[in-house]
Structure formats: C-alpha cells, structure tokens
Amino acid sequence: MKLNQLSVFLENRPGALSAPCRALARAGVNLLTLSIADTQQFGILRLIVRDWARAKAILEAEGCVVQVTEVLAVEVPDRPGGLADLLEVFEQAQLNLEYMYAFSVKQADRGLLVFRFADPDAAVAALRAAQVVVVNEVELLRRLDA
Amino acid sequence: MSPNPDFNGGFHPASAVDFLPPPQLRELQLTRLQFIVRRAYDRVALFRQRMDERGLTPEDVRGLEDVERLPFTTKTDLRDTYPFGLFASPLQEIVRFHASSGTTGKPIVVAYTQEDVNDWAAVMKRCFLACGLHSGDIIQNAYGYGLFTGGLGAHYGAEALGASVIPISGGNTERQIMILKDFGVTAICCTPSYFLHLIERAAEMGVDLKKLPLRAGVFGAEPWTEGMRQRIEAETNLKAYDIYGLSEIIGPGVAMECRHQAGPHLFEDMFLPEVINPETGAPVPDGVEGELVLTTLCKRAMPMIRYRTRDISALNPEPCACGRTLRRIKRIARRTDDMMIIRGVNVFPSQIEAALLAVEGTLPHYQIIVDRVKGLDELEVQVEVTSEFFSDTVGALEQLRQRLSHAIESIIGIRAQVRLVEPHTLQRSEGKAKRVLDKRKL
Numbered sequence: 001m002k003l004n005q006l007s008v009f010l011e012n013r014p015g016a017l018s019a020p021c022r023a024l025a026r027a028g029v030n031l032l033t034l035s036i037a038d039t040q041q042f043g044i045l046r047l048i049v050r051d052w053a054r055a056k057a058i059l060e061a062e063g064c065v066v067q068v069t070e071v072l073a074v075e076v077p078d079r080p081g082g083l084a085d086l087l088e089v090f091e092q093a094q095l096n097l098e099y100m101y102a103f104s105v106k107q108a109d110r111g112l113l114v115f116r117f118a119d120p121d122a123a124v125a126a127l128r129a130a131q132v133v134v135v136n137e138v139e140l141l142r143r144l145d146a
Numbered sequence: 147m148s149p150n151p152d153f154n155g156g157f158h159p160a161s162a163v164d165f166l167p168p169p170q171l172r173e174l175q176l177t178r179l180q181f182i183v184r185r186a187y188d189r190v191a192l193f194r195q196r197m198d199e200r201g202l203t204p205e206d207v208r209g210l211e212d213v214e215r216l217p218f219t220t221k222t223d224l225r226d227t228y229p230f231g232l233f234a235s236p237l238q239e240i241v242r243f244h245a246s247s248g249t250t251g252k253p254i255v256v257a258y259t260q261e262d263v264n265d266w267a268a269v270m271k272r273c274f275l276a277c278g279l280h281s282g283d284i285i286q287n288a289y290g291y292g293l294f295t296g297g298l299g300a301h302y303g304a305e306a307l308g309a310s311v312i313p314i315s316g317g318n319t320e321r322q323i324m325i326l327k328d329f330g331v332t333a334i335c336c337t338p339s340y341f342l343h344l345i346e347r348a349a350e351m352g353v354d355l356k357k358l359p360l361r362a363g364v365f366g367a368e369p370w371t372e373g374m375r376q377r378i379e380a381e382t383n384l385k386a387y388d389i390y391g392l393s394e395i396i397g398p399g400v401a402m403e404c405r406h407q408a409g410p411h412l413f414e415d416m417f418l419p420e421v422i423n424p425e426t427g428a429p430v431p432d433g434v435e436g437e438l439v440l441t442t443l444c445k446r447a448m449p450m451i452r453y454r455t456r457d458i459s460a461l462n463p464e465p466c467a468c469g470r471t472l473r474r475i476k477r478i479a480r481r482t483d484d485m486m487i488i489r490g491v492n493v494f495p496s497q498i499e500a501a502l503l504a505v506e507g508t509l510p511h512y513q514i515i516v517d518r519v520k521g522l523d524e525l526e527v528q529v530e531v532t533s534e535f536f537s538d539t540v541g542a543l544e545q546l547r548q549r550l551s552h553a554i555e556s557i558i559g560i561r562a563q564v565r566l567v568e569p570h571t572l573q574r575s576e577g578k579a580k581r582v583l584d585k586r587k588l
Contacts, residue, residue, distance in 0.1 A: 007538040009531045037540050063570045065531050069538040
C-alpha cells in the first residue's frame with residue numbers, strides 16, 4: 001500500500017535543484033511526481049520514481065543526501081469539497097499529516113494525491129476502514145503507463 | 147621625576163610608576179619577581195613540580211634575566227587544573243572569580259584576592275589617566291559585565307579614578323545611544339567593532355555623535371586596526387585608544403595607550419613582559435616580533451609565571467613623547483593559535499567542534515565563517531548534512547539547526563547562525579576541511 005518516496009536535501013541557492021535532476025536525467029530516470037519544501041536556508045526535494053532504489057543509488061553517487069520515506073497515494077474525488085471530505089477522514093482518525101502534493105495523472109473523476117503521515121500504517125488502516133482508495137505501486141504504475 | 151602631562155592640572159601621583167627611571171623600575175620588578183616565584187613555588191603544585199624537574203629553586207632568581215630559566219605556563223595548564231588547581235590562595239581569601247573561553251567546553255577560571263582586585267583597579271585607573279581621563283569624566287562602560295573580565299575590570303578602575311560610571315554593560319544599542327546623549331557621556335569603553343556598530347546605529351537614529359561631549363574611547367578585547375581608528379575618529383570627536391589585557395593575567399589593564407596613541411604602554415611594574423620565538427621558546431630582542439609572554443608580578447590568588455599569551459607582538463623600547471618609561475607593545479593583530487575573537491569573546495574552533503559533536507554524536511564537516519556586518523561581528527557555522535541527520539520534514543531539520551545553534555551558544559557564549567549545507571560543498575584542503583574563514587578586514 002505504501003510507496004517509497006525519495007527526499008533530497010538541497011541548499012537554497014541557484015542551481016541546487018539542477019544537480020540531482022540532471023543526474024537522474026542522465027540515467028534515464030523519469031520523475032513521476034515531485035514537490036519541494038523550502039525555507040529561507042534550505043529545501044527538501046521529494047520525488048516519486050519507478051525504481052526508487054536505483055534512483056537513490058544514482059543520487060548518492062552524485063553526492064546527495066537521500067532519505068527514503070513511506071508515503072501513501074490516495075484517490076480524491078475530483079469535485080469541489082473532494083479534498084475537504086478526505087481531510088475530515090484524517091481528522092476523525094486523528095492522523096497526523098506532515099505534508100501532501102499531487103500527481104498530474106487523473107483517472108476519470110478521481111485525482112491522486114501523495115500524503116506523508118507521521119504514522120503511515122495507522123493511516124492505511126484508517127483509510128481502508130473509511131473505504132478511501134489507497135493506490136499501491138503496481139496500480140500506480142499501471143495508471144501512469146495507461 | 148618628570149611631570150605627567152596627561153593630567154590637565156599636572157602631575158597625578160597614581161601614575162608615578164609609569165615614569166620611573168628604568169634602573170628603579172628593574173629593581174622593583176626583580177623584588178616582585180622574587181616574591182611571586184617564591185609564592186608560586188610554595189603554593190602551586192604544578193609550578194613547584196616543574197621547578198623541581200629543572201633543579202631550580204626560587205633562590206635561583208637573582209636577576210631579571212633569570213626569568214628565562216623558569217618554566218612556561220600555557221592555557222592547557224589552566225584547562226588541566228580546572229577549576230582551582232593553579233590558585234595560590236585558599237578559597238577563603240578569594241573574593242572574585244572570572245572566566246573566559248577554554249579551548250574546549252570548559253572555561254578557564256581565574257581568581258582574585260581583595261589585594262588583586264585593588265591592584266587591578268589601580269592599574270585600570272592608570273589606563274584611564276594615561277588617555278587623559280580623570281574625576282569629573284562620565285564613563286559609559288559598555289563592556290559586558292559578568293564572568294568576562296572587561297565589564298568589572300573597567301568598572302572598578304573608573305570608580306577608582308573618581309569618574310562617574312554608567313555600568314550599562316553590552317548590547318541594547320539604542321539605549322546606549324540615548325544615554326550617551328542624555329547623560330553627556332565623555333568617555334566610552336567597549337570593543338571597537340561594537341563602537342563602529344554604534345556609530346552606524348546613531349546615524350540611523352539621527353543622532354550626531356560629533357555634537358556630543360564624547361572625547362575618549364577605550365577600545366579593546368579584540369584585535370583592531372589603524373583603519374578602524376581613523377574611521378572612528380573621522381565620524382566622532384573622540385580619540386580612540388587601544389587597551390590590552392587578558393583574563394589569565396588580570397583582565398583589561400595590562401597595557402594601554404597614552405594620549406600620543408603610539409601603541410599601548412605595558413605596565414611593566416605589574417607584568418613582566420618577554421617576547422619569544424614561538425617555535426623555540428627562545429627570547430627575541432626588543433623590536434623583533436614574537437609571542438608575548440607575561441609574568442604577573444603581584445597577583446596573589448593566581449600567579450602566572452611566563453604565561454604564553456599566544457598573541458604576536460614586539461616590545462618597543464623607544465622613548466614616548468608622554469615621558470613614560472614603560473615599553474610599548476606593537477598592536478596585536480595575529481595569534482600563534484587558532485583562537486578567534488568575536489565580539490570581544492575568545493572563540494576556539496575546537497569549542498564549536500565540541501558542540502557539534504555533542505549534538506550529532508559524530509563530527510560532521512563544518513566551516514566557521516566570521517564576518518563583520520554593519521560593524522558587528524557575525525559568526526556562521528556551516529554544517530554539512532549527513533544521511534544520519536537528514537530528515538524528510540522541514541520541522542525536524544529546523545530543530546536540528548536550533549539544537550546545533552543552542553549547543554554552540556551554550557559553550558562559547560555568543561549566538562551563532564547555523565547553516566545546513568549539502569555534503570561535499572565545504573572546501574577541503576589535503577582532505578581536511580578548512581575550518582575557519584575570517585572575512586573581517588582587520
């Protein structure tokens with residue numbers, strides 16, 4: 001159910017983002033989705049790729065500090081209030097959400113968001129109970145390839 | 147005895163020793179050297195042991211030149227005997243402690259008997275007299291009060307002088323400027339970099355320092371330059387005087403410039419100076435640069451015999467226009483070790499290393515960057531992020547940054563900006579990172 005996301009430490013300076021991106025490009029790694037968290041001083045680049053282990057090795061060879069984090073890809077109804085309803089599920093289950101970002105792929109009337117929970121396993125269980133669709137890696141890749 | 151031209155009314159008896167004819171000064175020094183060596187030998191185990199190893203006794207000090215046979219004392223000795231191991235007085239006789247940075251987490255502790263405190267005030271009074279201050283002056287003392295010797299050292303000296311002292315301590319620049327103006331302050335004591343900061347702040351506040359009665363600045367506790375003196379004097383009506391001192395010897399008041407501003411006169415009746423080749427330990431002649439070594443001639447609680455200051459200087463025996471027979475020391479701009487002086491505070495890279503190690507458990511690659519922004523020293527520590535300490539959330543990284551910053555501040559006593567940087571970005575030479583980048587133009 002859980003996806004492995006790569007997080008890369010970046011300094012907040014011009015060009016900091018291009019080094020890891022270029023390294024992945026050279027190795028032919030496509031980014032399925034990404035987000036950047038930034039502060040005045042530093043940033044964190046978060047990536048979802050097909051083969052996280054290989055991408056991690058590539059980035060580390062480039063000298064990057066990389067961490068693997070478990071995240072969930074969750075379906076969200078593509079209508080006003082879709083996310084708000086989902087957040088209500090999180091709230092009722094008392095899930096602590098660290099951050100979120102989106103996939104650009106969309107299936108019919110459903111969008112796909114990436115959520116990082118403080119406790120991913122508790123989140124999986126709570127979302128299942130609430131009958132929210134959590135997309136696993138196999139299904140994710142199938143959709144992206146479609 | 148020559149008249150003392152410092153004092154508007156003529157000779158001031160408190161400065162009499164400054165003008166002693168050299169033979170009398172040497173005689174006084176020898177008497178005191180014999181006293182202090184005897185005291186240290188009888189009461190300080192480490193010194194006695196080192197004398198015994200050399201087969202020396204206090205009786206071997208027959209002339210001033212015999213000082214060269216005595217063992218050196220180093221900062222390491224103070225650290226190894228922390229906190230009270232070098233005291234020559236029982237604790238009941240200690241009336242004051244001060245402390246300054248050691249090379250690692252523990253500070254260097256110094257102690258004073260009542261007589262030591264009185265001697266210190268007397269020598270600080272001579273400092274103020276040398277630059278033409280006297281009772282009636284209003285002295286704003288912006289050196290930090292506390293364990294640092296600067297604040298209380300200048301305070302007691304200024305009171306002994308009979309001046310009106312404003313014990314404002316460091317910081318709160320706006321209030322400093324308000325009081326300078328409202329109280330009609332005639333002299334200020336602080337670090338020269340802080341005064342430059344004060345000049346800039348005063349301009350921003352629309353206060354014209356040139357219109358104030360401020361006429362003297364007693365600046366020290368950090369290296370500074372002729373360029374800084376010129377800038378200070380161009381933007382105010384005060385004369386900027388260089389004062390030198392260090393906690394291990396007494397605090398401020400080891401040497402002070404007279405009104406001719408031609409290098410600090412060392413109070414040789416209290417502190418016996420030598421300049422040595424820092425590599426060999428051999429003495430060098432007057433005028434030649436080397437490491438300044440000082441012996442306290444009067445200090446009872448904690449006599450320092452041949453203390454290696456690590457400051458690079460030279461003794462200037464040329465007569466000064468003021469008539470003082472005390473030799474002058476060359477302005478100190480360099481040291482033999484890696485100590486930095488930041489906002490008047492002694493900082494060793496090893497202290498910052500100890501703080502980083504305490505937080506992370508292993509030592510990350512780091513670089514210390516010192517800069518002067520708007521006249522104020524800024525300390526930044528860049529730390530390479532490692533996979534052990536990289537966390538996926540911004541909050542956790544911010545916490546790491548704050549923990550590092552707090553650990554550094556709690557060891558060195560001043561705030562450091564910690565910047566997390568990518569691995570392998572800090573400059574390395576011969577496989578070892580260049581630890582300190584000092585961008586200040588000194």
